[in-house]
Amino acid sequence: MEELFISKALLVQLLRFAETRGVHTTHWEKKQGSVEVEVIPLLEAEKLYAHIEHKTGDREFGLHLGATGNMAALKIVGQLIQFSDTVETALEKAIEYLQLLTNAFNIHLKKGENTFRILFELDRRCPIDFPVAARHLMSSVMAFAYKEIRFLIGKNCLPLDAALQFRTDATDQYYRIFNTHLKFEAANNYLEFDKGILQQRIHYADYELLMVLEKVACERLMQLNDHRKTFRSKVKSMIYTQLEPALPSVSDVATLLNLSSRSLQRKLKEEGTSYSKITEEIRKELAVIYLKKDHSVKEVSYLLGYAESSSFINAFRKWFRTTPSAYREMM
Numbered sequence: 064m065e066e067l068f069i070s071k072a073l074l075v076q077l078l079r080f081a082e083t084r085g086v087h088t089t090h091w092e093k094k095q096g097s098v099e100v101e102v103i104p105l106l107e108a109e110k111l112y113a114h115i116e117h118k119t120g121d122r123e124f125g126l127h128l129g130a131t132g133n134m135a136a137l138k139i140v141g142q143l144i145q146f147s148d149t150v151e152t153a154l155e156k157a158i159e160y161l162q163l164l165t166n167a168f169n170i171h172l173k174k175g176e177n178t179f180r181i182l183f184e185l186d187r188r189c190p191i192d193f194p195v196a197a198r199h200l201m202s203s204v205m206a207f208a209y210k211e212i213r214f215l216i217g218k219n220c221l222p223l224d225a226a227l228q229f230r231t232d233a234t235d236q237y238y239r240i241f242n243t244h245l246k247f248e249a250a251n252n253y254l255e256f257d258k259g260i261l262q263q264r265i266h267y268a269d270y271e272l273l274m275v276l277e278k279v280a281c282e283r284l285m286q287l288n289d290h291r292k293t294f295r296s297k298v299k300s301m302i303y304t305q306l307e308p309a310l311p312s313v314s315d316v317a318t319l320l321n322l323s324s325r326s327l328q329r330k331l332k333e334e335g336t337s338y339s340k341i342t343e344e345i346r347k348e349l350a351v352i353y354l355k356k357d358h359s360v361k362e363v364s365y366l367l368g369y370a371e372s373s374s375f376i377n378a379f380r381k382w383f384r385t386t387p388s389a390y391r392e393m394m
Contacts, residue, residue, distance in 0.1 A: 065296070067105035067186055067193070069165045069200070074103050076136040077111065080128045086118040101287055104335075105167055105189070109196040116195060123233050125199025129206030130240045134214070139280050140164055146276065148268040150215060151261040154181065160280050163287060167193075167200060178223055179261055181208060183252040190228070191383060198229045201252055206240050209254060216263040224255035294330045299341050308366045310345065313338045347382045350375075354391045363387065 078088045088111070115124060134141035140160050147153035151172075158170045167189055171182040183205060189197035205227070213219055221242050226249035231237065237245050241254075301319055305311040316338075317327040331337050346367045353363045364375035379387050 065166065067165075067167045067188060068102040069105060069108050069167065070102055070163060072136060072138045072140075073164055074108065074111075076132060077108075077115070077128065080124075080131070081111075081115045081118075084115070084119045084121070084124065086115050105165075105193050105196055109193040112196045112199050116199070123202065123231065123236055125201070125203040126206050126236060126240060128199070129203030129208075130210060132203070132207045132210070134211060137164065139276060139283065142276050143273065143280060144211070145215070145265070145267050146269045146273045147265055148270065148273075149261065149265060150212060150263050153215060153265060154261075156277075160284065163280065163283060165200070167197070168204070174258065174261075177258050178255050179258050180224075180253045180255045185228070185252070201227065201229070202237075205252060205254060209241055212256070212260070215265045215267075216260065217266050220256060220260055222254050222256055224253075226251060226253055228252050293334055295334050295336050295341065298327070298331065298338070299345065302342065302345055309368050310342050343378075346378070350379060350382070350387070351390075354387055360387045 081088050112125075116122060121127070134145050137144070140157065140163050143156040143160060144153040147156055154170075154172050158172065161170055166186070168183055168185045171184060173180040173182055183201060185197055185201060189200075205225075209222065219242075223243075224246075225241055225243055226246040227237075228249055228251065230248045234245070234247070297320070298316060301316050302311060305315065305319070313327060314324045317324045320327065322330075328338060331341070349367060350363060353366055358366065360376065361372050364372040367375060369375040369378070376386060379385075379390070383390055385393070
């Protein structure tokens with residue numbers, strides 16, 4: 064399972080917004096190294112989101128970030144949206160090239176007889192592993208989407224319905240931005256509009272420029288996919304191929320990669336991780352898979368290499384803040 068990330072474009076937008084709120088991020092940028100990298104792990108973004116929330120005391124700063132953002136912040140994805148011919152085409156381009164911005168969520172377009180919904184589906188790991196980033200990221204992207212639809216067609220268009228999976232004590236702030244009462248703690252994140260909006264022409268449409276931009280976007284998407292093939296991902300893939308079902312040792316994987324155990328650990332450390340962190344991540348992923356297959360807690364404990372079921376249950380509580388049995392019932 065690939066690591067979740069946000070792009071440099073979203074990171075820079077977040078840092079600049081923090082500065083307007085009086086939160087200095089120079090120390091954070093130095094700590095993380097250059098922000099000129101293409102993507103940043105969502106784990107690091109989680110720390111930044113939490114830092115900004117703590118410093119500003121604003122639990123809804125993601126909402127305000129989205130409401131004040133602009134298309135230029137999305138770089139080439141924003142240009143693809145802006146130069147599409149209709150709102151429907153713009154949404155299709157956003158969906159197609161979303162991976163240039165983040166893999167933390169997906170966007171789906173669902174058409175009804177008289178309405179359509181833009182569904183924002185978070186990766187299932189987000190609310191559990193990155194709760195602060197997930198909440199701010201989702202509120203900002205939905206506020207930004209609503210703002211930009213109005214900008215593209217040059218007139219106001221009220222949502223017919225809207226919902227967020229998160230709860231808030233600031234419902235009035237959401238009403239002021241979305242001009243409608245949202246459902247909170249809902250099953251899905253979505254915005255619903257009159258279907259006629261999909262065929263609204265975009266004032267900035269430029270077909271020839273769109274074709275050039277799309278070619279560049281395709282090349283960048285391929286480059287990003289190559290960039291994300293880190294040493295960490297190679298090690299993780301190798302571990303998955305060697306499951307028996309016990310996880311292979313670090314020396315076993317190092318041998319398969321023609322490395323010494325020390326060299327393997329050093330290369331992982333350079334990427335900010337370790338063999339033990341990767342194996343714990345794999346155990347976490349496999350635990351969910353095995354529970355879905357109706358294995359007993361005792362069987363899952365054995366498959367994951369725990370000597371005692373109690374050790375597995377304690378680890379599972381740390382990962383998901385609940386027991387394996389309760390998690391299975393929830394699924």
